[in-house]
Amino acid sequence: MIKVVLFGSGNLATHLFRSFKKSSNVDVVQMYARKIASLSNFDVHRTDNLELIENADVYIICVSDDAISNLSGQLKFQNKLVVHTSGSLSVEKLNNKNRKGVFYPLQSFSKNKEVNFLTVPVCVEAQNEEDLKLLKQLAGSISENVYEINSDQRKSLHLAAVFVNNFVNHMYKIGNDICSENKIPFRILDSIIKETAKKITNLAPEEAQTGPARRNDKQTIKRHLSQLKNKNQKKIYKILTKSIQKTYGRKEL
């Protein structure tokens, strides 16, 4: 049984708590938050007092990036395994008085959306073999996809995730805007959106690329640009078309 204390009460803390609860290998012995009221929905020992943190094998900090370093410095114990859960912060941001590690689940969590943690990759990092083994065990108790990823790699991974999640979602937003302006139900695009994501499981993105930019179909590109009245959308269309053309060795627009 791996004993865990969770710090935080946000999306990630919530999803981790629920997933650990389902595992027979993990015991969440306590949760901490600055305001104890924010923990009222969690059926577990709760505290807002750092003096009263209970004994555990792993202390998991699930607070905002800005607050991690400070919180790890305020802990009253020493030489325990303390991990943060941030994609973009180095393990070094944790205070030196404890053994340090990272437990980073790569997913975009929304509060009211249930997540199947089994498919969420968890990236772990530690500073000695034993801690690494423990984190792998802990991650393996909730996820089928556990990766050892160092701090530099993790930063790059987080950046890659901005492209494939944040920016992709913004493409959906623009698609949605174009549909509403033309009284087309956005739902028509559901199927192609899902298929585009699914394709990538079997094909490299390079092989999966289709469309006017890929085949350098200048007539269609020109027509699309004349259709776009919104300057911002036009700019994005141009720069991405150019980038695709470059990728596949075509001449610029």
Add this chain to the structure above:
Amino acid sequence: MIKVVLFGSGNLATHLFRSFKKSSNVDVVQMYARKIASLSNFDVHRTDNLELIENADVYIICVSDDAISNLSGQLKFQNKLVVHTSGSLSVEKLNNKNRKGVFYPLQSFSKNKEVNFLTVPVCVEAQNEEDLKLLKQLAGSISENVYEINSDQRKSLHLAAVFVNNFVNHMYKIGNDICSENKIPFRILDSIIKETAKKITNLAPEEAQTGPARRNDKQTIKRHLSQLKNKNQKKIYKILTKSIQKTYGRKEL
């Protein structure tokens, strides 16, 4: 039984042929291609001679956009229902000697990837009620999602699809490049890619947006920009971050 002749031998013609074959309401009586050899894999009457086109209820032209107008002009019969399958061409591009229509399945088809046509939306357009009814029946025999979409709407839909398919796939490509440069298996991103697409079924893209640009986290944005050595990637990161910030009323970078 709706009798159909298919013109073309590419991806779309192949997928349509297979789907029509499975339906008990449709009979593909013949396929035409300029080179009869390209039809050798189709178990159906084949011809490369426009003089020998058989009688049918609907003639479906699945050739490249550039060739549609010309081919429709070369047909030897009159006052039949001839449709094209292009997302970006107006129904008017078809020759006037026949009744005109559009049968546009909105999906990005790859040759060797089986497609479940049931979930592919088919957008139909015709110039009289009877033809429209027939096209809806035909579309309904292979798909659960049939929409009546006029030529202007279809052009916008095609443009929206460029954003949610072509440009999204390019985001995957950049994510993939960042991963390989840092020796990270791209597979780690599979789960977030699928989840991002799935979310959109229940949430508006505006509600689903997360990330540093959305919450105007300038520190992370700055760090990401310093990580990006590739000028093109940097430019894309900047313009999309700016666009997200604008969308949610934040100040510019």
